[in-house]
Amino acid sequence: MRNFHFAGRSTVHAQNAMVATSHPLAALTAIEVLKAGGTAADAAVAGCALLGVIEPQSTGIGGDCFALYQPKGEGKIVAYNGSGRAPMAAKPEWYLERKIHAVPLTSAHAVSIPGAVDAWDVILRDHGKMGFDTLLQPAIKAAEEGYVVAPRIAFDWKNQFDKLKKGTNTERYLLPGGKPAVAGDVIHQPELGKTLRAIAAKGRDAFYSGEIAADMVETLRGIGGLHTLEDFAEHSTETTSPIGTMYKGYDAWQCPPNGPGITMLVMLNILSHFDLTKFPPLSIERFHLEAEAARIAYMMREQFIGDPRHVNVDVARILAKEFADEHVSQIKMDRVLELPNVAPPMNPSTIYITVVDKDRNACSFINSIAHSFGSAIVSNKTGILLQNRAGGFRIQPGHPNCIAPGKRPLHTIIPGLLTKNGRAIMPFGVMGGQYQPVGQCHVLTNILDYGCDVQEAIDMPRGLHYEGVYQLEDSVPAEIVEGLKKLGHKTTSIVGPLGGGQAIWIDWDKGTLTGGSDPRKDGCALGY
Structure with a gap:
């Protein structure tokens, strides 16, 4: 039992439903979804989408997602693998011929196809009652109307200042006034808000094809990446036990x-x-x-x-x-x-969100852009900060985690x-x-x-x-x-x-x- 003489936190208790995550606004958003009749899956996606805006160093739609879900807390547990794959042109020989023996973490080669949006879509299809049109609204509002930077996020922002100064489009999108954000700053990301609006209106296909995917591919290929529109279009989430x-x-x-x-x-x-x-x-x-x-x-x-x-x-x-x-x-x-x-x-770093709803659906949900601020590559027009998860590959033929076309890296989340x-x-x-x-x-x-x-x-x-x-x-x-x-x-x-x-x-x-x-x-x- 907690000794109340010392600083600390009490446990939180409830009868109906609960959420726990790394930002109060995301927790509140998830609770509001639950109170409106949403499931644990709905609440997790809404909270996570918001975290992708207000905790940009850790997560976002440019990253990956894994989840465990147990319907009613006693049904069959389902595992969702929403990790992205390497481009089909990413052969180890290509790197070795150019004397690249490790994937540079702030290069286009570190960017695997982001899997989060598709994973959210699949999880909602299986266990949700609401759609992107409803669940992405808090994230859209935060991006367009602004959000207040929290202390731990400001700590990470300051520590990654040098990385962001050298990134692709990061100074424009993530260094307001040329400086790292501090606690209490209000940050606006209208381009990201527009991207989220497109996903809310048209679903996951808006991310993996069309203008948004084309902009990500153009950005990555412009700095030496091997990505193609087909790599994005062919991405899928794996549902397993x-x-x-x-x-x-x-x-x-x-x-x-x-x-x-x-x-x-x-x-x-x-x-x-x-x-x-x-x-x-x-x-x-x-x-x-x-x-x-x-x-x-x-x-x-x-x-x-x-x-x-x-x-x-x-x-x-x-x-x-x-x-x-x-x-x-x-x-x-x-x-x-x-x-x-x-x-x-x-x-790398990440965010985690856990939700149990009134029907005792249990959701364990994690989303990440890998290292803090990912690859430090922001897509030219969309405001999407891209992960550097492919930095987890080896460039070592014969190794089980060697990079290969369409392969998923050994993950951390x-x-x-x-x-x-x-x-x-x-x-x-x-x-x-x-x-x-x-x-x-x-x-x-x-x-x-x-x-x-x-x-x-x-x-x-x-x-x-x-x-x-x-x-x-x-x-x-x-x-x-x-x-x-x-x-x-x-x-x-x-x-x-x-x-x-x-x-x-x-x-x-x-x-x-x-x-x-x-x-x-x-x-x-x-x-x-």
């Missing part, structure tokens, strides 16, 4: 590859061999075990995971008990395990869903690029092992073992930092906090919802 594992009597579900949720599931399988309750939640041992599980799981991901339409990904073998068993015995409590240093190509006996218990997500699998495990074990409520679990200090260094938030106690160093961990502090996070806990017996939202972002949980 989730993958999962059991932890402490609960089932944790993720979207399958090319999503990286399997990384989180491997971490849980490893951690299930240890009794974390023997150690305090803020302890050297707990942070050490989490780091070792992450290092093993990330090494697995680097070796085996890519787009399953292009490479064989043996999900069953990776999630089998034997796979975790062979690694668990190597973990030592008195020293760091010797493993190859894994350096993923990118460490993972919506999570916890169930018990087939019923939704907690749709949740933790933002923060490569941190996401670790963050989900951290939040989940805070709840299931340490008895935290959803807000306490999200608030807890965090760390990420990344590229051979343990990145620790300032809130991690000094004695833990020193203890980790003695075990052989190289540690460092970080400029910004590790990601964000939201969760909604469903209490079926009481008929109530409990929500939490990360103070590392600007948002909140709201319910009614």
Whole structure:
């Protein structure tokens, strides 16, 4: 239970419906949709579309989307893969012939076909009651009439100033007065508003064909891109079944590859061999075990995971008990395990939104333009900021994540869903690029092992073992930092906090919802 002597947030409680996300206005918008009779899918799309305007560094219609949806909280869980593909001309040989050995993150080559708009369309078709004509109106209003910049968004804007100065059309669209926006500034994006109006009127086809698609292709090809109108026209969302594992009597579900949720599931399988309750939640041992599980799981991901339409990904073998068993015995409590240093190509940012409606439809929904402000390429006339998700590819023939025509890159965004006996218990997500699998495990074990409520679990200090260094938030106690160093961990502090996070806990017996939202972002949980 929260100690009210100290600063913090209370959990949010409601009976009917709830949303949690990274900006209060998006949470309010989603609640208004729910009150108007919309489903969890309707609310998620409306909130996310608005976030694409008011949180431009993290998300937008120029990005990708993944989602998990469980109808009535006890039906079949559906996984939506709204990630974009590489252009059909993107052959690894093309890059190698030009001595390009890694995808430049602010080049046209980093832009995969944006998948978000099509994913929203498919999710609404399957689970929504409203259409783009209604749900995009808050985003249109914010773009055309202006929105007020929130503090965390201003923090990111300032940190990305140099990147935006050098981008394509970014100075025109994203640096008002030649400076980064500060908290309290009012920003207008009329070109983006016009684009959203076209999608609201004509649907997803307005984005993937016609003038909007032509402008994106012209922009990208003008700076060396390989994209064609056919690449946009042929894009489609994949609807699949989730993958999962059991932890402490609960089932944790993720979207399958090319999503990286399997990384989180491997971490849980490893951690299930240890009794974390023997150690305090803020302890050297707990942070050490989490780091070792992450290092093993990330090494697995680097070796085996890519787009399953292009490479064989043996999900069953990776999630089998034997796979975790062979690694668990190597973990030592008195020293760091010797493993190859894994350096993923990118460490982006994102937004997450979770919604549970009055019918207990549970939606776990995540949308991203990859790195902060994506590729720093804005389409010439449309105001669309394009993602740099293709920067996640390797240019390494034979690697499961090597770039190829029509291939989807190994992603970072993972919506999570916890169930018990087939019923939704907690749709949740933790933002923060490569941190996401670790963050989900951290939040989940805070709840299931340490008895935290959803807000306490999200608030807890965090760390990420990344590229051979343990990145620790300032809130991690000094004695833990020193203890980790003695075990052989190289540690460092970080400029910004590790990601964000939201969760909604469903209490079926009481008929109530409990929500939490990360103070590392600007948002909140709201319910009614």
